[in-house]
C-alpha cells in the first residue's frame with residue numbers, strides 16, 4: 001500500500017463532519033449549572049427540569065404543548081399510538097428518510113407506505129403522496145429532510161380533504177421555518193429527536209412531541225409513562241411504555257436552547273459561502289423561498305459520488321451520505337412499497353453531505369469547495 005492510499009488519521013483531519021466539543025464549550029457555564037441543579041435536586045427522571053424544557057420547547061416551536069420522550073423514534077411511535085393509529089392502518093412515509101420514520105410506523109403496529117419524492121427538493125409533494133392514499137390510509141408523515149420543508153399549504157389541504165392526520169418528522173429541522181412558522185407547528189404534531197448530532201442535541205438520547213391538541217399531549221404523557229393516569233401512579237389506563245426524558249438531558253437542552261438560533265444562523269452562513277464558492281454546475285437540493293432551513297445537512301449531488309467522496313477523504317475532509325440505501329430497499333421494509341421509486345433510488349447514488357456545523361470556519365468551507373470543484377471537474381472530464 002502506498003502512502004497516498006493510507007487512511008488519514010484524525011490528526012490529518014482538516015475538516016471534520018461536525019464539532020460537538022465546540023458546541024458544549026459555547027455553553028460551558030450553563031452546563032455546569034445544569035449539572036449542579038440536577039444533582040442537588042436528585043430528581044433524575046421527569047420533574048422540574050423536564051417540565052421547564054417542555055415549556056421552553058413548546059414556546060420555541062410556537063405550539064401549546066411539548067411532551068419530552070426518550071428519543072425521536074418514540075416521539076413518532078407514541079404520536080401514532082396516541083392518535084389511535086395502529087393495526088390495519090397505513091401511514092404514508094417518504095422512502096428517502098432515516099430508517100426511524102418507517103420503523104416507528106411498524107412499531108406502532110401500522111403499515112408504512114413508502115412513497116417517492118420531488119427530484120429537486122427530495123421532499124414529498126401532493127403529487128407523490130396522493131396516489132398512495134387508499135381507504136386504509138390514516139396519516140401522512142412529512143420529513144423535513146436536511147432541515148428543508150416542503151410546500152406545506154398544499155399538503156395541509158390534501159390531508160384535510162382526505163381526513164388524514166398530518167405528522168411532521170422534524171428530527172432534522174429544529175428551528176426551520178415555513179412562511180415564518182416553525183416546524184412542529186405545521187401539522188397535528190411535530191416529532192423531534194435530540195440525538196447529540198442533531199441541531200439541538202442532548203448528552204445522550206432524547207426526543208419530544210409538540211402539538212396544540214391538549215388531549216393528544218396528555219395521551220402521549222400517559223403512554224410514555226407506562227400508561228399511568230396523571231396523578232394516579234398505580235392506575236394504568238393503557239398499555240404504555242417507558243419513554244421518559246431524563247432530567248439531566250432536559251437540563252442540557254435548556255442550557256443549549258438559547259444558542260440554537262445563533263448556531264442555525266452560523267450554519268446558514270456556511271451554506272451561503274458554499275453556494276458562492278462551489279462551481280454552479282454542482283447541483284444542490286432546492287430550497288423554496290418560503291423556507292428558512294436549519295441546514296442539518298448541506299447536500300450536493302455529484303457524478304461518480306463514491307470516487308469524489310474518496311478524494312475528499314484523502315484530502316482530510318469528512319463527509320456523509322444521508323442515506324445511501326432508500327428505506328424500501330432495506331430488506332425488512334421491502335414489502336411496504338408496490339414498486340420502484342426512481343427519484344429516491346437515483347438520488348441515493350448522487351447525494352453527498354458536506355461538512356456544515358456552527359463552528360466551521362470560512363477557510364474550511366473554502367478548502368472543501370476548492371477540493372470539491374476540482375474533484376467534480378475531474379469526474380466530469382472522465383465522462384462521469
Ligand SMILES: *Cc1c(COP(=O)(O)O)cnc(C)c1O
Nearest residue numbers: 071072073098100101171193195
Ligand atoms: C434522527 C432521526 C430520527 C430518529 O431519532 P432518534 O432520536 O435517533 O430515535 C427520526 N427521523 C429522522 C428524519 C431523523 O433524522
